Amino acid sequence: MTDTPANxxxxxxxxxSGYTLAREFRKLDTDTPLVLITADDGRSYSKPMLSNGLAKGKSADELAQADVAAMEENLNARILTHTRVEALDTAAGQVQTDQGAVPYDRLVLAWGADPIRIPFGGDGMDALYQVNDLTDYGRYRQRLGSARRVAVVGAGLIGCEFANDLINGGFEVDVVAPTDTVLPGLLPEEASEAVRRGLEEAGVRFHLNRAVTTVEHAGEGVRLGLDDGDVLEADLGVAAVGLQPRTGLASEAGLETNRGICVNQTLETSHPGIYAxxxxxxVCGHVLPYVMPLMAAARALARTLSGTPTPVHYGSMPVTVKTPACPVAVCPPPANSDGNWDVSRDGNSVRALFRGPDSQLLGFAVTGDYASEKQSLSKEVPAILPA
Ligand SMILES: Cc1cc2nc3c(=O)[nH]c(=O)nc-3n(C[C@H](O)[C@H](O)[C@H](O)COP(=O)(O)OP(=O)(O)OC[C@H]3O[C@@H](n4cnc5c(N)ncnc54)[C@H](O)[C@@H]3O)c2cc1C
Structure with missing residues (x-):
């Protein structure tokens, strides 16, 4: 595009990620030209609100904090909306978009992750909603307007949060998942059971150890076929089966990728001058798709881009799961850690502490009344990425 500055x-x-970085950068450098490119409409919003906005009565427009004109002014930046990057030309120092080429001096990839789409059989995949941005949320809210019963596919963090939000919003909710617990991989069994019970007591119906095989249209609604022959009918389905970092364009451009786009502790990819x-x-082997890590990364990268190379520091990174039916905070121990869970329980309040051989606290999961211990426990857990 002709009118974007080359420097x-x-x-x-x-x-x-993109907006926090731009905001942090502008605190340090008010002059260097900033150009943001986005495939969407550029409205600023807080993504975690997508899975608890319904019970708060928030429409997509109400979740938007600022439109693109306000963001351009606040950030003193050019923002190219509805513009999709299609390739990185690292030799020429430009990105190819569906609206033309955009030159860069330095390039930052903050293009997120794709929801995983499992190709179930049947003709109803388009009736299965995936809510990963404000536009998705707008469509989902519109469809919910005439719905009563919702089927959620997936019992991970996002699936459980949507289930809780929907039940609080007055809907009938069925959750189907092939695992035998909720929040698998994130919580030890006792904590996971507490969350399941809390959600069931609130009215959610779980169908665990069941896989969806087909999704069919059924009138205005949807019919899910399960692997045990059961059939589940609902007015709409929501798929929440995980996210996959967007690595395709980076890898085609020769950047090193693994589960995500590989960056070092200064957030630089294998290609100098390109960051993610x-x-x-x-980041140094860690894929942490949560707000706290991206905020830390944005602050560090802003300093690096403004002339002070700054490695990102990840302290302990507890995650709060937004299931008010059974509040949860979790700080998973590092993969393959040596140690044991020590669990105490009082009803749906579970305190699970993972200690290493030297009794050092390496991770925890707390539910119910114990969830309030998140801050104090987090201080005891070692940093994920020390400075
Ligand atoms: C429903 C839900 C609830 C969540 N709740 C929590 C929570 O409670 N706590 C927490 O810590 N985390 C939560 N998360 C995770 C957290 O919201 C994300 O980690 C964070 O928002 C990711 O931000 P991002 O900027 O990296 O990616 P995104 O928000 O996905 O932004 C990606 C941007 O890149 C653009 N883009 C993509 N591809 C292209 C392209 N080819 N060309 C141009 N532009 C492109 C998109 O249009 C978009 O602007 C939640 C996530 C979801 C989905």
């Missing part, structure tokens, strides 16, 4: 820092993505953060990035 700009170009950020691809206007989610929390947020849901698309794998």
């Amino acid at each position: 700009a820092i170009v950020i691809v993505g206007t989610g929390l 953060l947020g849901d698309c990035a794998e």
Whole structure:
């Protein structure tokens, strides 16, 4: 595109990563041209609200905090909306978009992750909603307007949060998942059971150890076929089966990728002058698709881009699961850690502490009344990525 400056820092993505980085950078440098490119409409919003906005009565427009004109003014930046990056031309120092080429001096990839789409059989895949941005949320809210019963596919963090939000919003909710617990991989069994019970007591019906095989249209609604022959009918389905960092374009351009786009502790990819953060990035082997890590990354990268190379520091990174039916905070121990869970329980309040051989606290999961211990426990857990 002819009117974008050649000496700009170009950020691809206007989610929390792209906008937080731009905001942090402008605190340190008010002059260097900033260009943001986004496939969406560039409205600023907080993505975690997508899975608890319904019970709060928030429409997509109400979740939007600022439109693109306000963001351009606040950030003193050019924002190219509805513009999709299709290739990185690292030799020429430009990104190819569906609206033309955009040159960069330095490039930041903040383009997020794709929801995993399992190709179930049947003709109803389009009736299965995936809610990963404000536009998705707008469509989902519109469809919910005439719905009573919702089927959620997946009992991970996002699936459980949607289930809780929907039940609080007055809907009938069925959750189907092939696992025998909820939040598998994130919580030890006792904590996971507490969350399941809390959600069941609130009215959610779980169908665990069952896989969806087909999704068919059924009138205005949807019919899910399960692997045990059961059939589940609902007015709409919501699929929440995980996210996959967007690595394709980076890998085609020769950047090193693994689970995410590989970056070092200064958030630089294998190609000098190209950086990545947020849901698309794998920082020194860590893929942490949550708000706290991306905020830390944005602050560090802003300093690096403004002339002070700054490694990102990840302290302990507890995650709060937004299931008010049974509040949960979890700080998973590092993969393959040596140690044991020590669990105490009082009803749906579970305190599970993972200690290493030297009794050092390496991780925890707390539910119910114990969830309030998150802050104090987090201080005891070692940093994920020390400075
Ligand atoms: C429903 C839900 C609830 C969540 N709740 C929590 C929570 O409670 N706590 C927590 O810590 N985390 C939560 N998360 C995770 C957290 O919201 C994300 O980690 C974070 O928002 C990711 O931000 P991002 O900017 O990296 O990616 P995104 O927000 O996905 O932004 C990606 C941007 O890149 C753009 N883009 C993508 N591809 C292209 C392209 N080719 N060309 C141009 N632009 C492109 C998109 O248009 C978008 O602007 C939740 C996630 C979801 C889905």
